[in-house]
Amino acid sequence: MIVSKTLDYAVRTLIYLGKRHGGGTVLMKEIAEKQKIPLSYLAKVMRQLVRAGIVFSEYGPNGGYSLKKLPSEITLRDVYEAVEGELRMVECFDVPGSVCVFTSCCGQADIWHEVEKKFIDILEGITIQDVIARDCVYSEKFLTINKREKRHANT
Structure with a gap:
């Protein structure tokens, strides 16, 4: 980044x-x-x-x-x-409840949500x-x- x-x-x-x-x-x-x-x-x-x-x-x-x-x-x-x-890691997080345009089950979503949350926590702590x-x-x-x-x- x-x-x-x-x-x-x-x-x-x-x-x-x-x-x-x-x-x-x-x-x-x-x-x-x-x-x-x-x-x-x-x-x-x-x-x-x-x-x-x-x-x-x-x-x-x-x-x-x-x-x-x-x-x-x-x-x-x-x-x-x-x-x-607003901080967001990937575009597909823009629409609540949306899923990946390539598949109905995205293996990356949980990872990027976790990264986003940790990044927000760090920014809030400084x-x-x-x-x-x-x-x-x-x-x-x-x-x-x-x-x-x-x-x-x-x-």
Whole structure:
């Protein structure tokens, strides 16, 4: 599974806002510059976070964005669903009671339901505060080595 740019940008934005929680609003331009997110893309992400009730948008001369909740109250599931929609592992889960289009008995369904449930449990168990606490734990050296190992594993 690959984390989408939208989800990555949303989490990075919430970390940035979470570190400033209680310190007033932050301009979208500042977030975009500090987090290296294209401003036009960030505008889309912010609309989704505001619509989901995670971020507060204030207009006017002192306007900007701030968290609507404490960082410890925002789970990664909240963020995922705000920008990606409801979590589902496969399309056939969209329709309750549906079965596989290829057969009346799908041997994969139980597995994907189990994976989906565990994934949701993990996302519900991690808050933005947890991510802030882990921020910058991994050194640049580790990330470089990890990328190199993955490249060699794929050859």
